[in-house]
Amino acid sequence: MSTLPYLVFFTGRDDPRDCMVIGEDEKPVFFEFETTDMCTTILSDRQPAVTLHWAGSHPGLGFAHFLTLENAREVPIERLIMPGSGPHARRFVSATDDRVYEWRRSYEDPTSYELWAGPNAQIAIFHKFQHSTPVGMSHATLQYCFTDGLLLIEALVTLNLNRWLDLNMSG
Numbered sequence: 001m002s003t004l005p006y007l008v009f010f011t012g013r014d015d016p017r018d019c020m021v022i023g024e025d026e027k028p029v030f031f032e033f034e035t036t037d038m039c040t041t042i043l044s045d046r047q048p049a050v051t052l053h054w055a056g057s058h059p060g061l062g063f064a065h066f067l068t069l070e071n072a073r074e075v076p077i078e079r080l081i082m083p084g085s086g087p088h089a090r091r092f093v094s095a096t097d098d099r100v101y102e103w104r105r106s107y108e109d110p111t112s113y114e115l116w117a118g119p120n121a122q123i124a125i126f127h128k129f130q131h132s133t134p135v136g137m138s139h140a141t142l143q144y145c146f147t148d149g150l151l152l153i154e155a156l157v158t159l160n161l162n163r164w165l166d167l168n169m170s171g
Helices: 149-169
Strands: 006-011 019-024 028-036 039-044 047-054 062-066 073-076 089-093 100-105 113-116 122-133 136-144
Touching: 006 122, 019 136, 028 149, 039 149, 047 149, 062 149, 089 149, 100 149, 113 149, 136 149
Parallel strands: none
Antiparallel strands: 006 019, 006 136, 019 028, 028 039, 039 047, 047 062, 062 073, 089 100, 100 113, 113 122, 122 136
């Protein structure tokens, strides 16, 4: 596994659609996931970065609006969680570099996920565990090795989509 020098903490509610992510890579990192009714808003430094408009009774899951790109884009949520290389994997194509990335859920710990940028390039790992931090209790961490802020937003959005789906489809 490659070195994963950067670390962010998931704090607040232990809910993929309502939590905070705080830490630092080459600069401070702060995201808030807030869900009300049929919309999840992801704030970056208290400014809207992404909105997920859930479809409700309509076909599909809804649409994601990425507001942080030079040219804002809208994509079906299904394109952020396409089938991956195995039964516990989902992939997405990044708007930052048009590369395919894949979240793989751990077989040993189904609450952990690894982000891959190709078959042999692990670039992030998510672990769920209680941990005391200077800003309060954390319920999970994400370690990663990239500094592209837009890729980090895409990674966090797709991670939390995967977590939410896995939590709600396992019952």
